[in-house]
Amino acid sequence: MCGIVGYIGAKNVTxxxxxxxxxxxxxxxxxxxxxxxxxxxxVVRKVKGAIKFLxxxxxxxxxxxxxxxxxxxxxxxxxxxxxxxxxxTNMDGTISIVHNGIIENYADLKAxxxxxxxxxxxxxxxxxxxxLLDQYYKAEGDIFRAVLATLRVLEGSYAIGVICxxxxxxxxxxxxxxxxxxxxxxxxxxxxxDVPALLAHTREVCYLGEKELAVLYADHVDLFNFDGxxxxxxxxxxxxxxxxxxxxxxxxxxxxEIHEQPKGLTDTMRPRIMTxxxxxxxxxxxxxxxxxxxxxKARRVVITACGTAYYAGIVAKYAFERIARMNVDVDVASxxxxxxxxxxxxxxxxxxxxxxxxxxxxxxxxxxxxQGLKVVAITNCVGxxxxxxxxxxxxxxxxPEIAVASxxxxxxxxxxxxxxAIKAGKLRGTLSAEEASRLLSELEAIPAKVxxxxxxxxxxxxxxxxxxxxxxxxxxxxxxxxATSLESALKLKEVSYMHSEAFAAGELKHGPIALxxxxxxxxxxxxxxxxxxxIGSNMVExxxxxxxxxxxxxxxxxxFDGKADQVFRIPQCPSVxxxxxxxxxxQLFAYYCAVHRGIDPDKPRNLAKxxxxx
Numbered sequence: 001m002c003g004i005v006g007y008i009g010a011k012n013v014t015x016x017x018x019x020x021x022x023x024x025x026x027x028x029x030x031x032x033x034x035x036x037x038x039x040x041x042x043v044v045r046k047v048k049g050a051i052k053f054l055x056x057x058x059x060x061x062x063x064x065x066x067x068x069x070x071x072x073x074x075x076x077x078x079x080x081x082x083x084x085x086x087x088x089t090n091m092d093g094t095i096s097i098v099h100n101g102i103i104e105n106y107a108d109l110k111a112x113x114x115x116x117x118x119x120x121x122x123x124x125x126x127x128x129x130x131x132l133l134d135q136y137y138k139a140e141g142d143i144f145r146a147v148l149a150t151l152r153v154l155e156g157s158y159a160i161g162v163i164c165x166x167x168x169x170x171x172x173x174x175x176x177x178x179x180x181x182x183x184x185x186x187x188x189x190x191x192x193x194d195v196p197a198l199l200a201h202t203r204e205v206c207y208l209g210e211k212e213l214a215v216l217y218a219d220h221v222d223l224f225n226f227d228g229x230x231x232x233x234x235x236x237x238x239x240x241x242x243x244x245x246x247x248x249x250x251x252x253x254x255x256x257e258i259h260e261q262p263k264g265l266t267d268t269m270r271p272r273i274m275t276x277x278x279x280x281x282x283x284x285x286x287x288x289x290x291x292x293x294x295x296x297k298a299r300r301v302v303i304t305a306c307g308t309a310y311y312a313g314i315v316a317k318y319a320f321e322r323i324a325r326m327n328v329d330v331d332v333a334s335x336x337x338x339x340x341x342x343x344x345x346x347x348x349x350x351x352x353x354x355x356x357x358x359x360x361x362x363x364x365x366x367x368x369x370x371q372g373l374k375v376v377a378i379t380n381c382v383g384x385x386x387x388x389x390x391x392x393x394x395x396x397x398x399x400p401e402i403a404v405a406s407x408x409x410x411x412x413x414x415x416x417x418x419x420x421a422i423k424a425g426k427l428r429g430t431l432s433a434e435e436a437s438r439l440l441s442e443l444e445a446i447p448a449k450v451x452x453x454x455x456x457x458x459x460x461x462x463x464x465x466x467x468x469x470x471x472x473x474x475x476x477x478x479x480x481x482x483a484t485s486l487e488s489a490l491k492l493k494e495v496s497y498m499h500s501e502a503f504a505a506g507e508l509k510h511g512p513i514a515l516x517x518x519x520x521x522x523x524x525x526x527x528x529x530x531x532x533x534x535i536g537s538n539m540v541e542x543x544x545x546x547x548x549x550x551x552x553x554x555x556x557x558x559x560f561d562g563k564a565d566q567v568f569r570i571p572q573c574p575s576v577x578x579x580x581x582x583x584x585x586x587q588l589f590a591y592y593c594a595v596h597r598g599i600d601p602d603k604p605r606n607l608a609k610x611x612x613x614x
Contacts, residue, residue, distance in 0.1 A: 002086075002100035004180065005197050006161045006171045008067040009188015009218045014058060017070035020190075020197035021051050025072050025603070031085035034058075035096035036068035037168045042096050046071075046085035066218070067168060069161040069191075071098035088127045090134035091119060094165040095143075097133065099126040100193060101158035101178040109153070129160065143167045144215060147174065148228050151213075157359055159208075161191055174213040174226075179357045179384065182206040182214045182221055184235055189216040195238055196400055203238040207383035236383060254403035254495065254601040258587050259454055262447040264398035264408040265580070268415050269447075271397075273440050281440030282433070284423040291348070291392050294374045295427045298348045300327040302373075304336050304364045305352035308406040309413060311487040312352055315579045316417040318480050322576055323418075323439070324425040333360040337367045349373040350420075354401065354409040356384020365389060378416050380409050394420070403602045405494045407587050410487065411450075414580055418443060442573055446580050449571040453584045460585050463550065463566055464592035470548070471519035473498055474512065475586070476505040478535055481525040484579050488523065488586035495601040496593040505538040518546035523586070524564070526553040527578035532560070539563040552585050554578065 003024025007016045017034045025032075032054040033046025043063045047053045051072060071086035087096045103109070106125035109132055114120070118131045129150065137146035143164040157177035164172075173180055173191045183190030183198035183205050191214065192198050198205060208214060211226040223231045250256035274283040301320055303313035310332055317328040331341070333351070343349075349368040353361045356379035365375055365386060377390035380398050387393040396412035422439055425431030431439075467473075473492060475485035485502035492500040503512050505524070516522070522542045526535045532555060540563050543549050551564040554572045570581045594601040 002193070003072040003197070004069070004098050004100055004159055004161050004191065004193045005071075006069040006098075006163075006173065006191040006216070007188055008169075008171050008216050009185065010066065011188060013065050013068040014063050016190075016201070017068055018051065018055060018058070019200060020192055021054075021070050021072050023196040023199075024193055025051055031073045031081070032071065033085045033087055034063070034068055034070040035087035035089070035098075035163060036063045036065040037163055037165065038063060038065040042089065042093055042163060042165050044087055044089060044093075044096060046087065048081050048085060066188075067163060067171060069096065069098045069163055069171065071100075084122045084124050086124075086126060088122065088124065088130045090130050095130055095134055095137065096163050097126065097130045098161045099129060099158055100160075101176075102156045103128060103154055103158065104156035105154070106156075125156075129154065129158075133162070137164070143170075144172060145228075147172050147213070148226065151176070151226055159193065169217060171216040172213065173208070173216065175208045176211050177357075177359060177362065177385070179355070180208045180214075181383075182208060182216065182223075184221060188218055189221050191216065196402070199238065204235045205238060205383075206233050206235050209233075209388065210385060252403065252591070252595075252600070252602050254405060254407065254591050257401055257403055257408045258584070258591065260399065261408045261411050261584070262451045262454075264396070264412045265415050265447045265450065267399075268397045268412045269419065269443055272419055273444060281437050281444060283426065283436065284419045284440070286392070286394055286419075286423070291374055291376065292427055294346075294348060295424050297346050298326065298424075299344055299346045300329065301348050301350060301424075302329050302331065302341075302343065302368070303350045303352065304331045304333045304361060304368075306333050306358055306360050308410050308487060308490060309352035309354060309358075309361075311483060311490065312410055312413040312417060313350070314483040314486065315414055315480060316350070316421065318483065319418055319421040319576060320424065323421040323431055324428055325430040326424060326428070331364070333358070333364040336360075336364040341367075343368060343371045343373055345372050347373050349375045350378065350417075351375060351386060351390065352378045352413055352417075353384075353386050354380050354396075354406055354413075356381040356386040358386075362386060362389075376420070378413055380412070404604055405491055405590070405601065407491075411580055411583065415443065415446070418577060418580075439574070439577070442577055446573065446577065449573060449581055450584055452571050453581060454588075457588050460568060460588045461592045463568075464589050465596055467521050467548065467550075468496070468498070468593040468596040470521045471499065472515060472517075473500040473521045473523065474515075474542075474547075475500065475502040475523045475525065476508060476535070476538060477502075477525035478505050478531045479528055480575065480579050481505075481527055481535075481582065484525050484582050484586070485523075487583060488525070488590075491587055491590040492593060494604050495590050496597055496599060497605075498593060498597075505535050508538055508541065513541065513545070516542050516545040516547050520547040522547045522549050523589075524549060524551045524553075525582050525586075526551055526555065526560070527570075527582055528575045529555070529559075536560055536563050552582050554581075
């Protein structure tokens with residue numbers, strides 16, 4: 001949530017900041033702003049709404065300089081407005097900051113500052129930080145020591161960037177529980193909330209760790225911990241191409257990323273599937289994994305995540321139970337640590353986070369580690385907090401995902417979880433070598449089958465054009481398909497704002513069927529052949545009450561004749577892996593419904609890509 005950029009160097013800073021903010025707009029688009037030292041003063045320009053409105057303002061009110069910070073906001077404290085937009089400044093305009101996160105003790109700090117005569121202009125928690133920083137600066141006379149003093153009294157999560165009129169040769173940045181990356185350039189240095197904002201300028205980056213600061217000068221960067229002690233880090237090289245973070249001719253990032261799933265799946269799975277001399281898959285190899293003994297001894301798997309990643313965890317529950325015969329509990333991370341969970345020392349704890357910075361997931365992971373559990377992290381972001389703190393990390397290798405609604409990250413997470421379940425099954429002796437080889441061969445075939453679905457997307461687009469004005473959309477399924485229904489409903493409500501819910505198909509008659517009428521679409525996901533009769537009966541129940549019914553299924557027979565208004569057939573595959581295919585039509589349906597309703601699917605209202613607050 002929220003995007004931060006900063007630059008100091010030889011270039012005119014304003015276009016650098018604007019281009020960087022555009023790369024981060026997926027993190028928030030309630031408002032945008034910049035603060036630039038123009039050689040005499042810090043000049044702030046900020047507006048409510050998208051970055052294009054900031055560009056229009058800057059075309060009329062030109063600002064130039066060689067040091068500055070910028071921000072695109074997802075509102076937490078205070079409604080979206082020009083006043084609540086970042087950057088925020090102290091009363092005399094000599095210090096300006098941008099902030100991502102939440103200051104939990106801001107109300108107490110604000111009251112103390114007001115008692116000293118400080119006048120607040122906004123409703124934000126961020127303004128508290130800049131006025132507090134101003135107080136310490138007046139006492140210390142040094143902006144770096146003032147930042148350190150300020151950080152010691154802040155409670156919550158934050159990434160901040162600071163410029164000071166009296167120290168125009170530097171930008172100070174710090175992070176606690178919110179991501180921040182330092183870019184090391186040849187004609188200046190950068191900060192950003194995420195790597196795409198830097199790639200036009202440099203591929204050499206330092207990921208700031210927990211409670212670390214960076215002081216950026218035009219020709220070098222110094223790193224410190226929160227005690228003010230200097231630290232040394234080796235830069236990381238970003239080797240994925242900038243084109244991966246660009247639309248490349250696609251109308252929206254979401255559609256581009258849906259179509260990138262065959263590649264994302266291949267890149268994620270291929271290096272981890274071991275083969276014999278004839279090319280037959282034999283085993284799973286995780287270079288990052290050092291926990292084979294822990295898997296053999298494990299009594300239970302506990303999975304925690306949020307949103308889409310949580311639904312990937314529910315699919316994984318079925319996979320681990322069926323493939324590895326392990327007990328699995330899945331928890332929403334935002335609930336996990338508040339219920340005093342019962343954990344055993346032989347449990348394995350899996351956290352799933354696309355960004356690797358999800359605040360609730362990090363809190364759950366830290367609680368598990370405090371209780372002595374081994375933690376496996378599945379993430380798409382190298383150098384993220386979750387990847388650094390887990391005992392083992394499995395990277396999804398999906399490439400950057402820019403659209404707020406996750407698509408390729410989800411299927412790549414599923415592929416890692418399936419591989420992990422197969423690995424666990426072999427280690428525990430619940431899966432024979434022959435069964436493992438068969439499942440791995442089927443996994444290798446999945447990317448081509450996803451491509452086959454994408455090649456037939458026109459029928460989903462046509463169906464969406466007929467259904468995008470429905471009042472209610474219900475997704476139903478059984479077992480794996482019930483889990484896929486949850487993610488399908490989430491995707492539709494995220495990007496199209498249509499009311500959509502998911503139910504285990506057998507639960508319809510226990511209440512939800514009361515909502516069925518002629519303005520209802522029911523999407524049945526049916527990939528378990530032994531349950532076709534059961535879900536077919538559910539389809540008849542809702543259709544007889546006026547609902548339109550779509551079924552997504554690999555069945556190529558007559559199992560659903562007369563029971564659905566439309567059948568979308570996916571390629572054949574084992575039901576245990578079908579979740580990798582059944583979700584694709586649901587993603588496309590959500591995308592096309594959003595487009596037909598005139599909504600930008602890349603930037604759903606009130607949502608942000610990386611949720612770094614609790």
